[in-house]
Amino acid sequence: MVTRMKGFQKALVLLFAAATAFILPGRAAAALTIEITQGGRSGTPIAAVPFHWQGTGDPPVSLRSIIAADLHRSGRFELLPPSDFLSKPSEFSEVRYKDWRLIKAEVLVVGRIVEKGPDQFEVSFQLLDVYRERVKVGLRYSATAAQLRQVAHQISDRIFYEMTGIKGAFDTRIAYVTMQLSDGGDRIYQLMIADSDGHNAQQILNTTNLPVLSPAWSPNGQWLAYVSFSDGRSGANVWLQDISTGTRRPVARFDGAASAPAWSPDGKSLALTVAAQGNTDIYVLEVASGELHRLTKHQAIDTEPAWSPDGRYLVFTSDRSGRPQIYRVSRNGGKVERLTREGKENAGASYDPTGKRLVMVTNRGQGAGYQIGVFYPASGRTDVLTDGTLDESPTFSPNGAMILYATRLGSDGVLVAVSADGRVRQVLKLTDGDVREPAWSASR
Amino acid sequence: MQRFWTILLVLFLGVTLAGCAASKKKGGTVEVEDATIGGSETEVTTEATASGVDSDDTTAGEIITIDQDDADMDDPLGQRVVYFDFDSSNLTPEAQRVVEAHAQYLSSNPGMAVVLEGHADERGTREYNLALGERRANAVSEIFQALGVAPDAIRTISYGEERPISMGQDESAWSLNRRVEILY
Known part of the structure; x- marks a missing residue:
């Protein structure tokens, strides 16, 4: 039985490889x-x-x-x-x-x-x-x-x-995900990298019907961590890909789905979310050794960790108060402190390079939907920068002067680059399909 | 029994393709394809409709109205999808009835494997919704286990908001997308 299975398995692999090779040349990278x-x-x-x-x-x-x-x-x-x-x-x-x-x-x-x-x-x-x-x-x-x-x-x-007097961040790169529907109804995902102005777009991953989300640049710009699925029957996992060679691997095998990767400022650790028995908590993985430390333990949803620039704290989203809000915990775990108190929901926060501001998705209630807000932990103030209803995935430029986020324009997903004061907006879109999940590299 | 072997084959295919996908690489870009999805999606019944309330401001667990014309109403086993209120993983009474029926069927047919796919609507962040889908699938899994389905026979998987049934941007679309699909 075992040997017969092996022959069968080999035949399947060959068939699959042939089919994929045949499909490849038709797909162009989306500009x-x-x-x-x-x-x-x-x-x-x-x-x-x-x-x-x-x-x-x-x-x-x-x-x-x-x-x-x-x-x-x-x-x-x-x-x-x-x-x-x-x-x-x-x-x-x-x-x-x-x-x-x-x-x-x-x-x-x-x-x-x-x-x-x-x-x-x-x-x-x-x-x-x-x-x-x-x-x-x-x-x-x-x-x-x-x-x-x-x-x-x-x-x-x-x-x-x-x-x-602020270091420029134009000579940097962004990563993002595109999703296009094929004629046959398949969802084609591409993980892309491009210059900070959207030019020189280059595809680094292409998947069919397997969602790709949450790309995160390593501080040296060499690696992208992101969330994807290896097949239609396994849960999400965090993958690491060397962007110059294309080599990729799952960052680890976890006892449950893993997602929401965030590199520590020194590039040695990845904060991430692991779902054990359906409940998500925040963990820190030492990339070299594979050692895993648990930071939160709560029956609520804890996800979307992001490091403070000094590497001492992480902020994350939790619905432990009923609705999603932003919390903070030491990188060694311990006491969890709630940061956001205004707004019906706040989620997906990340720091600017000074550590004094957080950019996040905020829902102010009364049917306002989801906008991009800049939150000042010291005063508790939130400035709402955008006026969409489904604005998401905000990321500061490495110098904190601009914010890149995803929104919908008509039925299409687009990226918007906005100056941190909200005055100037630039839209990056595909002629056909969605652009989403932007991430801004700290270096080129 | 035939069905059991079909499921084994599908699972086996998934594992095989996973191994293959991880190693494939071409000049800096990587190609991955999910060949099992066509098979699993055709099994999904999407006719069951949950309609009515804008649950955004309602408390969790409120009763949602079910289309009375639905032919599957009398047979909960005919419904393979259960629906949830906004940002909630609590089962509605109707969802509870469907889940319990499947649990009883599965516990009296040991050896059958089931996949519980959790999904969310597009509101809220993608990562939060991935966690929410996980929690919804787990809510169904807990009832299955409480009613005697072997834990080893259950797999849960969340796609968050990434695989919507309806592409619309209103409550009628969102209510169809907040769901757990019971696949066996």
């Missing part, structure tokens, strides 16, 4: 389209001059467009329209400051891109203070055509830092 739906006419007035191109044909990318979109999306800058510019300098020596005072620019970005050889470019830029008539910063980069978008994001990061 995001990006639109800014709500502009802000406030922030520092900045003039970014189109970069001067010195080479054959057209420049490979428009650096100015990428930089302008980055700065605009942050909500900290008012980008002046190039049609108002009285001159088009490409270097500080060519700048007539009065041209820029006339159109009320406070700062000016000039630069050039020079073709030095086959697939070899040199980019230089300067950021100028219009009223003090001086160069604030100037830098030069060498790059291939494929690296030019990244150079543009690094220039945006430098400008953002010079103007705000």
